[in-house]
Amino acid sequence: MPATPPRPARPVNPTAQAAPVRARLVNTEDVSRKPSPTHIRVDGVTHSYAEHPVLTDLTMIIDKKDRMGLIGENGVGKSTLLRIMGGAETPNIGRVVRPVRTGLLWQEVQFLPSDTVNDLIEGGLVGLRAVEAELDDAAHALSDNSVLDDPIASRRANARYARALAAAEAADVWNVEPRRDELIAGLGISGIPLDRRLDEVSGGQRSRFALAALLLGRPLALLLDEPTNHLDDNATDFLRKQLINWRGPVVFASHDRAFLDEVATVLVDIDPTREGLVRFSGTYTAYLTEKAAERKRWEHQFRSEQAELQRLEYTLSVTAREVSNDFGRKDNDKVGFDFKAGNVERAVARRVRNAEAHYLDLEENQVWAPPSVLSFGGIPKGAQELEGDEPLMQLTSARVGDRLALDDFAIMPNSRHLITGPNGAGKSTLLSVLAGAIKLDPVTGGTLRKRKGLRVAMLEQDVHFAEPHLTARRIYELTVGEKRAEALPLSSFGLLVPRDIDRPVGELSIGQQRRIALALIIAKPPHVFLLDEPSNHLSLTLASELEDALGTYPGAVVVASHDRWLRQRWTGTRIALSHGKIVSRTEPVKVVAPVEADAEAETKTETETEAEAMAESSAGNASESDAVAPQKADS
Numbered sequence: 001m002p003a004t005p006p007r008p009a010r011p012v013n014p015t016a017q018a019a020p021v022r023a024r025l026v027n028t029e030d031v032s033r034k035p036s037p038t039h040i041r042v043d044g045v046t047h048s049y050a051e052h053p054v055l056t057d058l059t060m061i062i063d064k065k066d067r068m069g070l071i072g073e074n075g076v077g078k079s080t081l082l083r084i085m086g087g088a089e090t091p092n093i094g095r096v097v098r099p100v101r102t103g104l105l106w107q108e109v110q111f112l113p114s115d116t117v118n119d120l121i122e123g124g125l126v127g128l129r130a131v132e133a134e135l136d137d138a139a140h141a142l143s144d145n146s147v148l149d150d151p152i153a154s155r156r157a158n159a160r161y162a163r164a165l166a167a168a169e170a171a172d173v174w175n176v177e178p179r180r181d182e183l184i185a186g187l188g189i190s191g192i193p194l195d196r197r198l199d200e201v202s203g204g205q206r207s208r209f210a211l212a213a214l215l216l217g218r219p220l221a222l223l224l225d226e227p228t229n230h231l232d233d234n235a236t237d238f239l240r241k242q243l244i245n246w247r248g249p250v251v252f253a254s255h256d257r258a259f260l261d262e263v264a265t266v267l268v269d270i271d272p273t274r275e276g277l278v279r280f281s282g283t284y285t286a287y288l289t290e291k292a293a294e295r296k297r298w299e300h301q302f303r304s305e306q307a308e309l310q311r312l313e314y315t316l317s318v319t320a321r322e323v324s325n326d327f328g329r330k331d332n333d334k335v336g337f338d339f340k341a342g343n344v345e346r347a348v349a350r351r352v353r354n355a356e357a358h359y360l361d362l363e364e365n366q367v368w369a370p371p372s373v374l375s376f377g378g379i380p381k382g383a384q385e386l387e388g389d390e391p392l393m394q395l396t397s398a399r400v401g402d403r404l405a406l407d408d409f410a411i412m413p414n415s416r417h418l419i420t421g422p423n424g425a426g427k428s429t430l431l432s433v434l435a436g437a438i439k440l441d442p443v444t445g446g447t448l449r450k451r452k453g454l455r456v457a458m459l460e461q462d463v464h465f466a467e468p469h470l471t472a473r474r475i476y477e478l479t480v481g482e483k484r485a486e487a488l489p490l491s492s493f494g495l496l497v498p499r500d501i502d503r504p505v506g507e508l509s510i511g512q513q514r515r516i517a518l519a520l521i522i523a524k525p526p527h528v529f530l531l532d533e534p535s536n537h538l539s540l541t542l543a544s545e546l547e548d549a550l551g552t553y554p555g556a557v558v559v560a561s562h563d564r565w566l567r568q569r570w571t572g573t574r575i576a577l578s579h580g581k582i583v584s585r586t587e588p589v590k591v592v593a594p595v596e597a598d599a600e601a602e603t604k605t606e607t608e609t610e611a612e613a614m615a616e617s618s619a620g621n622a623s624e625s626d627a628v629a630p631q632k633a634d635s
């Protein structure tokens, strides 16, 4: 595939049906209308794209105090449902009742090429401005002479003013500026001029500005599509507190296990293999355990029922006949059946009748076969392990503006590095330098040495295909070659269901697109595999399977991640970055028994070091300029 041109600004999503989304972070249905519902109600919603059904007859209520976590595999329709709930898309069938000002954070920020950070923030304030305008109008109406002279009109005007005042108080329209600064600081994006164009800040920074803009507008209901994908620990904690104190319904789609555990009061699983939605009111972790146990029970019941049906069939068609033949009329039995044989035959007939009844009952009430679920097929063989004591890659005196300053960083064969650090610490910049997407300045940038013939590939944080009209199958063939595609079909990775393989990639969900990017890499496994935030957008099931597969990957692996779950389970080298520099490095604990106490101590120290690095960085986070996500090399 040819290299893609520089990534264009993400256009406004084609599924949006109304005005540009930058002006629609917060929806404003008539704010003077009374009364605004305080809950969200989804009533019999069914939605498809062309002939592709996505949501079928969904009904749910999200109360004022609910914080609903929407979960489900990539492509099940979480984003579609959120857009429908927020009024950005109209369902084919059914309707949604929502508060007058309902805010929607898109999974990827929607903006026009000329938009600035400030445009995005103003987009979040549209609803709030409408509340302000309504308060002004209501105040004017109060002093209108014709109203003063008419008791009924006066009562109405008073009621309208009281409503407008209550709405203005709830929206805190008088404190926009201090709240804006607090949100921007809390989400770790202070120091970026508000007149900067949105295509000149990193994807992560854009998402955080969009989140700040949305929260600033104080919508009465919040809809958030994967809000923590670009947040470090401090910002996630900040958001968690905001949501826990939110005074209206909150619905968020997420694959972030720790965040779901901490924030959701109720979980809704959009699982197309089940009838209707599954609601669960425990933690996500408990839900996953329960779901796995339920699936096991289901599989077990299905297997034993099928075995029983087979046994009964055998009894009915074979055993009964054989037994009956054995005790059939004997040649010398002229009168009739032998007395004993007659008894046996009657008993057999009874058994057969019982078996028949049992069979019919079981056949009618048997459980369905558990539908097959996507399961990652693992990383195919082919990454030849490069041996030796020499590094595969080595960075010396690497400098990228004020984003990266590494004196020495080497990747040894079969090594495992986890790069951590707060937003803007330089994680993506480091990966992009290693991937060759950011070239070091030949004079001032230091050097990157690589072994000859080294294959390096990176799973980017955000994946965009240059030719979204091509199908996943075609892109795969063009990237890996038709021969390899035939020998190792895309379907063999268990990353996409067959019906999505022949759909244009631009129509697939964001997680599904990232799954394709992953397939393109592992079809030709690289010697050095770089993964930028591997758990973003990928379903938790896949993220865990991928993590396991990486454990035995024969090449070297470098992962940049803020995901708490992944960090806790990491067993390789940990590198904490802050302001582009390595502030701590912890090598994996060598297992030399008995070392449990030491290992624990080491892990603890590492966590503390990370926390220190975070604290240090957030203390002086004013000039953040984290990596602009590199372009996709091919698509």
Ligand SMILES: Nc1ncnc2c1ncn2[C@@H]1O[C@H](COP(=O)(O)OP(=O)(O)OP(=O)(O)O)[C@@H](O)[C@H]1O
Pocket (backbone or CB within 6 Å): 014, 015, 049, 052, 054, 072, 073, 074, 075, 076, 077, 078, 079, 080, 081, 107, 507, 508, 509, 510, 511, 512, 537, 539
């Ligand atoms: N504009 C569109 N045109 C055609 N199909 C679409 C469009 N938007 C979404 N779809 C399809 O609808 C289904 C649900 O997509 P959606 O983005 O809602 O999934 P999701 O659950 O949010 O997935 P992810 O976890 O990857 O974010 C997918 O099969 C997708 O291909």
Ligand SMILES: [Mg+2]
Pocket (backbone or CB within 6 Å): 078, 079, 080, 107, 225, 253, 509, 510, 511
């Ligand atoms: Mg989605």
